[in-house]
Amino acid sequence: MTMWLSLLALNYLSWACLCLAVARHYRQHFGVDPSPVRSRVLRIIGWLTTLLAYAISVRWRDWDIGSVDWCASWMLAAIAWVLLQPYRPRFARWLAFVGGAASLFALIFYPSPTLF
Amino acid sequence: MRNTFRQSMAWLHTWAGLIVSWVLFAIFLGGTLACFDKELDYWMRPALHQLKPGPPSMDAAAKTLRGMAPNAETLYLRPPSDRDPSIRGFAFEPGKPYIDVALNPRDGALIPPTVGGNFFFVLHYNLQAGTLGIYLVGLAGMLMLLALISGVIIHRRVFKDFFVFRPRPGGQRAWLDGHNLTGVLGLPFHLMIAYTGVIIMMSSYMTAGVQIGYRGDMARYYEALSGTSHAVEQHRPPRRVASLDKILDDAVQRLGGAVEYLEIEHIHDASITISALSAGNDEVAGGRRNLIYDGTEGSFRGENEGPPTAYRTYQFLSGLHRVQFGGAAIRWLYFLLGATGCVMLATAAQVWIEKRTRQVEAAGLRSGYGLVRALNVGVIAGMPLASVSLLWANRLLPYELAGRAGMEAQSFCAIWLLATIWGVLRLRHGKPWRDLFGTTAALLFALPLMNALTQPHSSLLASIIARDWVLAGIDATALPFGLGFAWLAWISTRPRQLARRDPRMAPPRSSVARSETALPAVETP
Numbered sequence: 001m002t003m004w005l006s007l008l009a010l011n012y013l014s015w016a017c018l019c020l021a022v023a024r025h026y027r028q029h030f031g032v033d034p035s036p037v038r039s040r041v042l043r044i045i046g047w048l049t050t051l052l053a054y055a056i057s058v059r060w061r062d063w064d065i066g067s068v069d070w071c072a073s074w075m076l077a078a079i080a081w082v083l084l085q086p087y088r089p090r091f092a093r094w095l096a097f098v099g100g101a102a103s104l105f106a107l108i109f110y111p112s113p114t115l116f
Numbered sequence: 117m118r119n120t121f122r123q124s125m126a127w128l129h130t131w132a133g134l135i136v137s138w139v140l141f142a143i144f145l146g147g148t149l150a151c152f153d154k155e156l157d158y159w160m161r162p163a164l165h166q167l168k169p170g171p172p173s174m175d176a177a178a179k180t181l182r183g184m185a186p187n188a189e190t191l192y193l194r195p196p197s198d199r200d201p202s203i204r205g206f207a208f209e210p211g212k213p214y215i216d217v218a219l220n221p222r223d224g225a226l227i228p229p230t231v232g233g234n235f236f237f238v239l240h241y242n243l244q245a246g247t248l249g250i251y252l253v254g255l256a257g258m259l260m261l262l263a264l265i266s267g268v269i270i271h272r273r274v275f276k277d278f279f280v281f282r283p284r285p286g287g288q289r290a291w292l293d294g295h296n297l298t299g300v301l302g303l304p305f306h307l308m309i310a311y312t313g314v315i316i317m318m319s320s321y322m323t324a325g326v327q328i329g330y331r332g333d334m335a336r337y338y339e340a341l342s343g344t345s346h347a348v349e350q351h352r353p354p355r356r357v358a359s360l361d362k363i364l365d366d367a368v369q370r371l372g373g374a375v376e377y378l379e380i381e382h383i384h385d386a387s388i389t390i391s392a393l394s395a396g397n398d399e400v401a402g403g404r405r406n407l408i409y410d411g412t413e414g415s416f417r418g419e420n421e422g423p424p425t426a427y428r429t430y431q432f433l434s435g436l437h438r439v440q441f442g443g444a445a446i447r448w449l450y451f452l453l454g455a456t457g458c459v460m461l462a463t464a465a466q467v468w469i470e471k472r473t474r475q476v477e478a479a480g481l482r483s484g485y486g487l488v489r490a491l492n493v494g495v496i497a498g499m500p501l502a503s504v505s506l507l508w509a510n511r512l513l514p515y516e517l518a519g520r521a522g523m524e525a526q527s528f529c530a531i532w533l534l535a536t537i538w539g540v541l542r543l544r545h546g547k548p549w550r551d552l553f554g555t556t557a558a559l560l561f562a563l564p565l566m567n568a569l570t571q572p573h574s575s576l577l578a579s580i581i582a583r584d585w586v587l588a589g590i591d592a593t594a595l596p597f598g599l600g601f602a603w604l605a606w607i608s609t610r611p612r613q614l615a616r617r618d619p620r621m622a623p624p625r626s627s628v629a630r631s632e633t634a635l636p637a638v639e640t641p
Contacts, residue, residue: 064400065398079297
């Protein structure tokens with residue numbers, strides 16, 4: 001269960017960053033254009049978190065099932081972010097931040113396979 | 117009108133999509149529900165909810181099954197699992213209907229029949245229409261692949277609009293955004309599910325290989341594929357039959373995991389052989405190991421050589437589709453992704469109508485447009501209602517009734533038909549979508565209550581106390597879905613936006629006018 005939530009949360013965080021790296025969406029959220037540096041940082045964080053999610057899902061359940069786990073949670077996280085952000089932009093961002101932080105915390109402090 | 121490649125693809129997407137959209141919706145919804153077919157099987161058999169803990173008695177189950185099919189050569193028994201505690205028995209006697217029963221795992225007694233969650237599974241792969249249905253589903257799957265690929269081609273802004281969803285009420289924009297969103301973000305899943313879905317039945321769709329290589333002998337073809345061998349008959353009855361329970365225990369130990377099936381071959385002959393097929397739920401491709409036991413002594417004879425690589429590839433592709441691996445969590449993901457597929461199809465049908473509002477209004481209901489609207493409401497709003505009604509019928513029909521399973525299926529069809537008729541009658545004056553979605557929501561909300569009243573031991577509260585999460589899960593899932601349908605009913609109550617009557621917003625006939633509005637991401641043919 002923890003593993004599932006972490007996977008979903010990391011992928012969700014990844015999509016949130018990738019989306020906010022796009023000027024058009026950044027403007028919708030914050031009213032101003034992002035600086036090029038900020039845009040690039042967001043994009044890098046976005047790709048890194050989803051890579052991290054893929055790495056842990058493969059480590060957790062091997063290449064075949066791990067890939068399916070990652071791919072399915074990746075798609076659902078994208079749909080969740082895109083559906084949430086026009087209605088509740090602040091909550092959507094908050095969820096990405098808190099979810100990402102919580103799953104990183106869980107991964108660092110409880111990396112035991114039994115939890116997963 | 118179709119000068120460019122993109123325009124012809126738009127034409128293909130529109131029409132290839134439209135003609136199969138309703139049957140695809142039925143297949144998608146059936147498949148989505150069939151993610152939990154065994155769980156629904158369990159829910160629909162209250163006789164299983166009060167089981168005392170203990171080991172399963174495969175021998176008693178085999179005895180019951182033999183009594184039901186005395187002339188069958190081969191029996192299959194599926195031992196209890198976390199998802200379904202019953203023992204399932206399958207047997208086939210020449211010239212008689214296929215036997216598929218659930219048996220009490222303690223004493224092997226027959227459990228009152230129901231169509232179970234299996235109903236949705238069968239609906240998913242053949243629309244309950246036998247071989248013809250398999251071909252129809254295959255055709256729909258292939259057209260879906262076409263629609264997916266042409267959809268990507270005509271979507272001019274796949275990456276630009278990747279995160280865009282503009283949920284302003286009314287108008288085709290929100291519907292189109294919804295369709296693009298579920299289509300694009302779920303694309304890997306949709307492509308995978310359509311492709312592997314067609315592949316599962318490939319030997320029915322592409323028969324040339326079997327015709328040439330095996331002279332049309334399907335049995336020999338499957339034997340060569342699966343790499344199993346069969347014992348030679350000795351034409352004398354067996355002295356005795358070994359204990360299946362001991363064999364099951366032994367097989368579970370040797371495999372280090374669950375057994376999916378026990379197969380009892382040549383049951384009337386001294387060459388009786390029992391094989392145990394591993395479930396292999398830790399792999400996408402599923403079980404490859406097959407343990408062979410002597411049917412008279414119960415001694416372990418050896419392990420079949422695993423299937424050849426070609427068949428393993430097939431197993432991987434079909435395993436990806438059938439999602440028997442990886443536990444409940446991944447079935448939930450498939451379930452949710454399947455639901456987004458349903459949304460993709462439902463919004464597609466709505467986009468088609470919204471794009472043609474003017475023509476639809478001008479042509480009236482007795483026209484092709486009217487037919488499309490009728491099918492939309494009948495299938496998209498009618499089928500969820502019929503599906504919930506199946507669960508209701510399961511609890512409300514008396515358990516002693518003869519032919520009960522058939523009556524459940526009939527009530528599903530009858531409710532669907534009634535819902536469609538109601539929807540069509542209300543199309544002219546009224547809000548058919550609100551009526552049907554609202555009824556579905558009410559039935560879903562009341563499902564736990566009705567369950568508690570008819571089967572007090574199986575109620576949501578009782579199953580939570582008993583920590584029976586499979587049982588509790590079905591009742592608990594009905595509630596959020598009830599909320600979802602209530603929301604759908606609510607948005608179909610809102611007055612239709614008249615903004616599109618504005619001449620500037622009217623659906624233009626030429627593509628020049630469309631590029632000026634710059635909003636729709638998909639071209640109309």
